[in-house]
Amino acid sequence: MKSDIVYPLNIGPVHPAFKEPIKFTFRIEGEQVAGVDIDFGYTHRGIEKIALERNYIQIIYLLERVCGICSFSHPLAYCLAIEDVAEIQVPDRARYIRTIIGELERLHSHLLWTGIAAHEIGFDTLFMYTWNIREKVLDCLEEFTGNRINYGMLTIGGVRRDITPENSETITRMLEYYMELYDRASEILLDDLTLRARTEGIGILSREQAEMFCAVGPTARGSGLLKDVRIDYPVNAYYDIPWLNPISPRDIGKEPIGDVYDRMAVRVLEIKQSLNVIQFCMENLPEGDINSGEGAVKIINKLKKLEGEGIGRYEAPRGEVCHYVILDNQEHPIQLKVKAPTYSNGFTWIPMLTNIEIADIPIVIASIDPCVACADRMTFIRKDGAKERYSWDYLHQKSIQKYKRSANQ
Amino acid sequence: MVYYYRCYNVIDNNRGTYVKKINYKHLKRSLWAYHMNTGSCNACDIEILATLMPRYDAERFGIKLVGSPRHADVLLVTGTVTEKIKDKILQVYQQVPKPKLVMIIGSCGATKGVFHESYAMAGPLDTLLPVDVYVPGCPPRPEAIIYGVAKAWEKLEEL
Amino acid sequence: MLGMVYKVIEQIFSKKSTNCFPMKYIPNNTTQYLNQGIIHPPIVVKEGFRGRLEYDFQSCTGCGLCSKVCPANAIELYSAEINSKKTKRVVIYLTRCTFCKECVDICPRNSITITKSFCMADYKKYGNSLVVGSEYRQQFEIKDHADVE
Amino acid sequence: MIKHVPVLLVAIPLVVAFMLPIIGMVNRTIRTITAGVAIVIIMVLSYLLIQDVMICKKIFYYMVGSPDPTALFEHGLTFPIRIALKIDQFSLLFIIMATTLSFLFYLFSSQYIEENERKNYFTVLYVCMVAGMMGMLIANDLFTFFVFLEILSISSSALVSFRTERKHPPYAGYKYMFVSSIATSFFLLGIAFLYAQYGSFNIDYLKKVMDGTVLDKIAIVMLILPLAMKCGVVPMHMWIPDTYSEAPAPISSMVKLGSLICLYGLFRIAFTFGSHVYVSYELGILFILFGVLSMFVGVTQALIQKDVKRLMAFHAVSQVGYMLLGVGVGLSVIKSGDASFAIYGKIAMIGGLFHVINNALYKGLLFLTSGIMVRHYKTRDLNVMHGLAHYDKFTALVFMIAALAISGIPPLNGFVSKLIIYESVFHYNPLLTLIAIFVSVLTLASFMKVFYSAFLGMPPERKPVEQPILVKFSMVILSIIIVAIGLFPQGIIKLLIEPAVNALATF
Amino acid sequence: MIMILAIALIMTIVGLILGLLLKGIDRKIAAYFQSRIGPPLLQPVYDIIKLMYKQTIIPVTAVRWLFSSAPVIALASSALLLLYITIPYIFYIFEINTTLQGDLIVVLYCILIPSIAMVTGAFSSGSPYAAIGAQREMVILMSIELPIAVVIISVAWHAADSMADPFAISSLFEYPLWHNAGAFGVLGGILLFFAMVLVLPAEMSRVPFDQAEAETELAEGISVEYSGKLLAFILLTDAFKALALSMLVVILFFPYTLSQLFGISFQMYGHTLTPFVEIVFLLFKIIVIYSFGITFIRVVMARLKISQVARFFLFAITAISIIGLILIMLDPNMRII
Ligand code: SF4
Ligand code: SF4
Ligand code: SF4
Numbered sequence A: 001m002k003s004d005i006v007y008p009l010n011i012g013p014v015h016p017a018f019k020e021p022i023k024f025t026f027r028i029e030g031e032q033v034a035g036v037d038i039d040f041g042y043t044h045r046g047i048e049k050i051a052l053e054r055n056y057i058q059i060i061y062l063l064e065r066v067c068g069i070c071s072f073s074h075p076l077a078y079c080l081a082i083e084d085v086a087e088i089q090v091p092d093r094a095r096y097i098r099t100i101i102g103e104l105e106r107l108h109s110h111l112l113w114t115g116i117a118a119h120e121i122g123f124d125t126l127f128m129y130t131w132n133i134r135e136k137v138l139d140c141l142e143e144f145t146g147n148r149i150n151y152g153m154l155t156i157g158g159v160r161r162d163i164t165p166e167n168s169e170t171i172t173r174m175l176e177y178y179m180e181l182y183d184r185a186s187e188i189l190l191d192d193l194t195l196r197a198r199t200e201g202i203g204i205l206s207r208e209q210a211e212m213f214c215a216v217g218p219t220a221r222g223s224g225l226l227k228d229v230r231i232d233y234p235v236n237a238y239y240d241i242p243w244l245n246p247i248s249p250r251d252i253g254k255e256p257i258g259d260v261y262d263r264m265a266v267r268v269l270e271i272k273q274s275l276n277v278i279q280f281c282m283e284n285l286p287e288g289d290i291n292s293g294e295g296a297v298k299i300i301n302k303l304k305k306l307e308g309e310g311i312g313r314y315e316a317p318r319g320e321v322c323h324y325v326i327l328d329n330q331e332h333p334i335q336l337k338v339k340a341p342t343y344s345n346g347f348t349w350i351p352m353l354t355n356i357e358i359a360d361i362p363i364v365i366a367s368i369d370p371c372v373a374c375a376d377r378m379t380f381i382r383k384d385g386a387k388e389r390y391s392w393d394y395l396h397q398k399s400i401q402k403y404k405r406s407a408n409q
Numbered sequence B: 001m002v003y004y005y006r007c008y009n010v011i012d013n014n015r016g017t018y019v020k021k022i023n024y025k026h027l028k029r030s031l032w033a034y035h036m037n038t039g040s041c042n043a044c045d046i047e048i049l050a051t052l053m054p055r056y057d058a059e060r061f062g063i064k065l066v067g068s069p070r071h072a073d074v075l076l077v078t079g080t081v082t083e084k085i086k087d088k089i090l091q092v093y094q095q096v097p098k099p100k101l102v103m104i105i106g107s108c109g110a111t112k113g114v115f116h117e118s119y120a121m122a123g124p125l126d127t128l129l130p131v132d133v134y135v136p137g138c139p140p141r142p143e144a145i146i147y148g149v150a151k152a153w154e155k156l157e158e159l
Numbered sequence C: 001m002l003g004m005v006y007k008v009i010e011q012i013f014s015k016k017s018t019n020c021f022p023m024k025y026i027p028n029n030t031t032q033y034l035n036q037g038i039i040h041p042p043i044v045v046k047e048g049f050r051g052r053l054e055y056d057f058q059s060c061t062g063c064g065l066c067s068k069v070c071p072a073n074a075i076e077l078y079s080a081e082i083n084s085k086k087t088k089r090v091v092i093y094l095t096r097c098t099f100c101k102e103c104v105d106i107c108p109r110n111s112i113t114i115t116k117s118f119c120m121a122d123y124k125k126y127g128n129s130l131v132v133g134s135e136y137r138q139q140f141e142i143k144d145h146a147d148v149e
Numbered sequence D: 001m002i003k004h005v006p007v008l009l010v011a012i013p014l015v016v017a018f019m020l021p022i023i024g025m026v027n028r029t030i031r032t033i034t035a036g037v038a039i040v041i042i043m044v045l046s047y048l049l050i051q052d053v054m055i056c057k058k059i060f061y062y063m064v065g066s067p068d069p070t071a072l073f074e075h076g077l078t079f080p081i082r083i084a085l086k087i088d089q090f091s092l093l094f095i096i097m098a099t100t101l102s103f104l105f106y107l108f109s110s111q112y113i114e115e116n117e118r119k120n121y122f123t124v125l126y127v128c129m130v131a132g133m134m135g136m137l138i139a140n141d142l143f144t145f146f147v148f149l150e151i152l153s154i155s156s157s158a159l160v161s162f163r164t165e166r167k168h169p170p171y172a173g174y175k176y177m178f179v180s181s182i183a184t185s186f187f188l189l190g191i192a193f194l195y196a197q198y199g200s201f202n203i204d205y206l207k208k209v210m211d212g213t214v215l216d217k218i219a220i221v222m223l224i225l226p227l228a229m230k231c232g233v234v235p236m237h238m239w240i241p242d243t244y245s246e247a248p249a250p251i252s253s254m255v256k257l258g259s260l261i262c263l264y265g266l267f268r269i270a271f272t273f274g275s276h277v278y279v280s281y282e283l284g285i286l287f288i289l290f291g292v293l294s295m296f297v298g299v300t301q302a303l304i305q306k307d308v309k310r311l312m313a314f315h316a317v318s319q320v321g322y323m324l325l326g327v328g329v330g331l332s333v334i335k336s337g338d339a340s341f342a343i344y345g346k347i348a349m350i351g352g353l354f355h356v357i358n359n360a361l362y363k364g365l366l367f368l369t370s371g372i373m374v375r376h377y378k379t380r381d382l383n384v385m386h387g388l389a390h391y392d393k394f395t396a397l398v399f400m401i402a403a404l405a406i407s408g409i410p411p412l413n414g415f416v417s418k419l420i421i422y423e424s425v426f427h428y429n430p431l432l433t434l435i436a437i438f439v440s441v442l443t444l445a446s447f448m449k450v451f452y453s454a455f456l457g458m459p460p461e462r463k464p465v466e467q468p469i470l471v472k473f474s475m476v477i478l479s480i481i482i483v484a485i486g487l488f489p490q491g492i493i494k495l496l497i498e499p500a501v502n503a504l505a506t507f
Numbered sequence E: 001m002i003m004i005l006a007i008a009l010i011m012t013i014v015g016l017i018l019g020l021l022l023k024g025i026d027r028k029i030a031a032y033f034q035s036r037i038g039p040p041l042l043q044p045v046y047d048i049i050k051l052m053y054k055q056t057i058i059p060v061t062a063v064r065w066l067f068s069s070a071p072v073i074a075l076a077s078s079a080l081l082l083l084y085i086t087i088p089y090i091f092y093i094f095e096i097n098t099t100l101q102g103d104l105i106v107v108l109y110c111i112l113i114p115s116i117a118m119v120t121g122a123f124s125s126g127s128p129y130a131a132i133g134a135q136r137e138m139v140i141l142m143s144i145e146l147p148i149a150v151v152i153i154s155v156a157w158h159a160a161d162s163m164a165d166p167f168a169i170s171s172l173f174e175y176p177l178w179h180n181a182g183a184f185g186v187l188g189g190i191l192l193f194f195a196m197v198l199v200l201p202a203e204m205s206r207v208p209f210d211q212a213e214a215e216t217e218l219a220e221g222i223s224v225e226y227s228g229k230l231l232a233f234i235l236l237t238d239a240f241k242a243l244a245l246s247m248l249v250v251i252l253f254f255p256y257t258l259s260q261l262f263g264i265s266f267q268m269y270g271h272t273l274t275p276f277v278e279i280v281f282l283l284f285k286i287i288v289i290y291s292f293g294i295t296f297i298r299v300v301m302a303r304l305k306i307s308q309v310a311r312f313f314l315f316a317i318t319a320i321s322i323i324g325l326i327l328i329m330l331d332p333n334m335r336i337i
């Protein structure tokens, strides 16, 4: 019953396909999508603003909760930024531990994503399966950091907890478990008949488009854009890993066309890559301190007297996160900017979502692994019935004013 | 031709019928949950999903995530309520047929938690809706969520 | 191609991954569940898990560092009179806490400790079980964040 | 008295039709009632015949102009050409159907068509149409048949263009007129061929003396094709959508009824001459081919329509396919000599004829409801309509009954006849059954679309006006008949259809 | 007559419980496939009881009378469908002579009624999600109708020359499909069985063919606006349909009873227990069919797109079943004369 009626279909902000509130308005023709409009802002919590009223240690835990899935990447980028300003030297062991947690996080995030993607296309068994094997890395993280999610491991100048021999044994066991599982799991993920039928050839983002929309992370790599902050601007232990290369679907012998399948393939391959990185780090884990040796109070006091700006970049599971701070002899930073991966990747939805079927919407949306929590930059709230909407010009002017102000201060 | 569907969540509660003497007891063995994210950091949401996974398997207690608030018995709310989503959560709450329970998963939903100074908050959820069970934790472990559900049963038992 | 087919057949015969918490089967009524003790032992979490906080009223000096460093404003400092000395003590609202353990790390007297218990659900937002240290405090009124600001 | 019924069936409407304009000048209400009464009278007359014709298996002959018109006419050339009328079981089946339905449609139209000076014409033409149908049904000679066919065509084309104030209806009427005059001229040519050879128009006589020359076969084809065209058989259906969609609702129903009467002519000629000249097998195959084509083309065309009446018109085409299929299977095995006719051919014919009746019922009802829809929305575009069911429960229910009946959903009448067709045609060739089932599901899909677009969705902008009582009454009666036949099909099959099939088959 | 009514009543109630149990078994087995423990077997019953106590909300955009009558019609018609399919078999087992033979084409159409009722209900709810779901359901209905029709016609074809009515369900007990089948016939039968097993999940709206209810796309699609009792009716309809459809597969392909297969009968204290054992055997067959045709398929596959489904059924499955039909027509042994 194809009909040529065009009507808008609202998906979200509350919809079972998205675990996060975001609103899409599609123009639908029959079962085809003719256009899309995206409305962000439902989870805007004003973190950047709150941060300006907190001290430097509190901010870590705040930024951990930008998003619970890459709850390591955001604080890491922040710590890197602060360490950049304060020129704090991070001990080698801490760098390695940071790498290990970061990769564990990537592992869990990619497994989580595969599950969610399977759920979006109704493949609940695969969902259950990936989330079931994901429990292993969560167990490992829990033992290692004290919580399954929101690890609270970072501090400025290092990490808060060491890897005990017991922990390293767990990690080794986890690695064995996954190494053994990987071949079969990747076969299920990459070769399953119905899964391929649902992911191949839809949501195409060409290399040019990926470049144009500044796609980052697996989204960019799925389109064949070899872009990976870990390699381009290495931090942590990534300096020391010579064999680290950006993943692309070419690694399984497929020319990248930038469809959902390619992005999935990139993630599945990155699972393996993460495992190798963790193994490398465990093998080469240097001895020594795990932080700069200064307690929280000391750090706060030290930063109070500093002035300057710093930037931290890190490759979160979803792509590049970038934090920018300005310090100005105060107990709080005077400026904190978060640039989250979904913020860049969100725009790639526009080419991806046109000319697909309704049934493809969830999987295509999920394919960039969106995390609107971190992408919600601004919200329009109509308090007191004020129906005003700001124009681009007005906002542009405002932001210029604001930056001038903070530069003058 | 463009069709405009009026947003379908306009409901008229008087047109609904239900057993006057509300018997919560029957909810106990089959709690269907509708999960709503009202500005959380996703950690609680993934823990809710993890609760349904083989490791914790909440389905063995008859708990099931449903896709429509009209099918739900429990509203699982995660996250602090942002201004922009306030109307939506109220609407969803209205659409859940009586009798209904509200559970808050995570600290930030109960009290705003770590986001306490934010300007974009419409307040903790209990200022907007009656809340039945609080599950603190940031995020709570799946077991803690199941424990929260067990608490809810206990409450239903007493009613 | 049919990897899932083999997988499910394998899974149907292998041991289930389910961890039977809080009890294996749901009993007929909750009283039974409470009294007959068939609740499974709480899940063993590993050393170092960040669960419920515990507070030692005696050793605390009332320095207030914990409340300063807490990212969630979960620790409230209040004036108390102990042995007719004016000092300060804290209560910890677990419903605000993010379980970051920062207060534990910073406390000079190790008065706050972290335990492995994590089943904390309650009906009341600031019920007794959710406000650590409330038993020492005679009368106090809870200030919500909304009121604080 | 009852002896004269055949002639009365034609005479009453004809006479009344000519009186109506005069009465209309005096009082419009009386005019409306008179026309109604005339139709009621012929309806009652036709019911009176059931006992004699269907149960006692009598056949009425009538020679207009002969001293004793009811005396059995010995075939011989000594008589001058006379108007010969005849009522047998087969024609009575159609007479009953035609009178009953024209009555119900008349009830509908009497309040549906707004009262103005043109309603005079409407009533006259309507009664003329009835007269045309009656004439065709009881004519026993080809020329009389032709004359009444013309009366029917002219009056219906005039009615199709009834709404002259709009742009399209006159055009549609003209198109219909044009097509049917081409058709009838072929028909006339066919008659001429036969007359040239045998010097008579009388069907019974012709049947006796025909000996199957090439010219005979050509004549049969020339008789059959125009009638098939008038039934809207694919590939000669191009006039159907325009005609049905532009006419006012009751007229669409009447035109549909008229095309079923042409189907009567088609069957009658095919069985009378075809089986005699030993072309029944070929004709049967032709019917089946036409049937399958009509079913398929009709329904696929209907699926893509956005105009509610065009959509229904295409369904009319596809429904005719079922009848042709059923009867065609019967026709093709009627002379095959083995037992297959007894096993399934006859049942297929029962199914086909039963479907004619059912189809007239629900199709008529559908057209009537479409009239109400169009009147409410002021457009026929399905994409514009929405939500009538919020206020007008009655129309929605009636439409649902008709739509489910046409889609062959048990326990409605469409299902029964389709079931009979499926299970008998199956023995002929299972693939035919398959196609028929598939078409029926497509029909369902298409009517779900109509139902959804027109009745469901957001409530309409304005409340619909309450339908007048007679409009509702006629629709209720139709739906009751539909449901009743669906629940108790045995009675009507035994009483009306089996005798008709027997009469047709032993012709 | 009264006996038939009584039997019908008992069977409706028993069918209700069995249908819910079947769904419970389905959920349990699916859980086992997914390495979980899964809900108790009676979980669907608890769900129904709970829903019965819940408020029933009728959205203002809905056409009220249609919205609330659709599930009831669906429930009633699915119950009738179940009775229509089962009664001949039960009578056959109990060796009761009856004129109720059942007709396969009627079954073919009766299967449609609950779905149509649901589609109407969904359309009348006024929700765009439900409308899309209903459209998809119609597409699925249209595309699976052809394969089912082919299967039914080929099954009837093999009995066309027998003295019995080829479309009667009861004649299948005398002449099962495999009766006298030669190599061609067996092959054709297997193809038909394959087609029918794939039709099962589509009729029941289960993964991979659950587009109409796709949770992640349409938020439960067809039933999105239903709550309380009406939702309970929908679930009950589902239970009836589950039982009826697996019963249909059993009747079409494995109508054998134990006594037919092994010629055994069961006696106890001089009473014959055969019919009861037969019923247990029948339930066993139903469970096997259901857990293979629905549970297994739904756990190993992802949901397809509606266009893929339409193509799959209209071309692939129809082709397979038509090949089955042709093979059966070719088999010389199948012609019972
Ligand atoms: S973008 Fe991130 S930091 Fe900024 S308001 Fe949104 S969630 Fe907070
Ligand atoms: S990218 Fe997404 S998952 Fe990662 S921190 Fe940002 S919001 Fe969270
Ligand atoms: S205005 Fe904002 S979105 Fe646009 S390029 Fe600049 S930072 Fe990116």
Ligand code: SF4
Pocket (backbone or CB within 6 Å): A046, A047, A048, A049, A377, A378, A379
């Ligand atoms: S523009 Fe947005 S992110 Fe920046 S300070 Fe304002 S609210 Fe926060």
Ligand code: SF4
Pocket (backbone or CB within 6 Å): A396, A399, A400, A403
């Ligand atoms: S000054 Fe202009 S370019 Fe710079 S941040 Fe503001 S808006 Fe962007």
Ligand code: SF4
Pocket (backbone or CB within 6 Å): A065, A068, A150, B039, B040, B041, B042, B043, B044, B045, B078, B079, B080, B105, B106, B107, B108, B109, B113, B114, B137, B138, B139, B140, C098
């Ligand atoms: S309670 Fe903590 S983990 Fe949960 S949503 Fe809120 S901030 Fe995130």
Ligand code: SF4
Pocket (backbone or CB within 6 Å): C066, C069, C070, C071, C072, C073, C074, C075, C092, C096, C097, C098, C099, C100, C101, C102, C103, C104
């Ligand atoms: S654990 Fe963290 S959030 Fe909780 S009270 Fe201590 S410092 Fe505050």
Ligand code: SF4
Pocket (backbone or CB within 6 Å): C059, C060, C061, C062, C063, C064, C065, C066, C067, C089, C090, C106, C107, C108, C109, C110, C111, C112
């Ligand atoms: S608990 Fe520790 S940090 Fe907090 S006030 Fe007491 S002594 Fe100071």
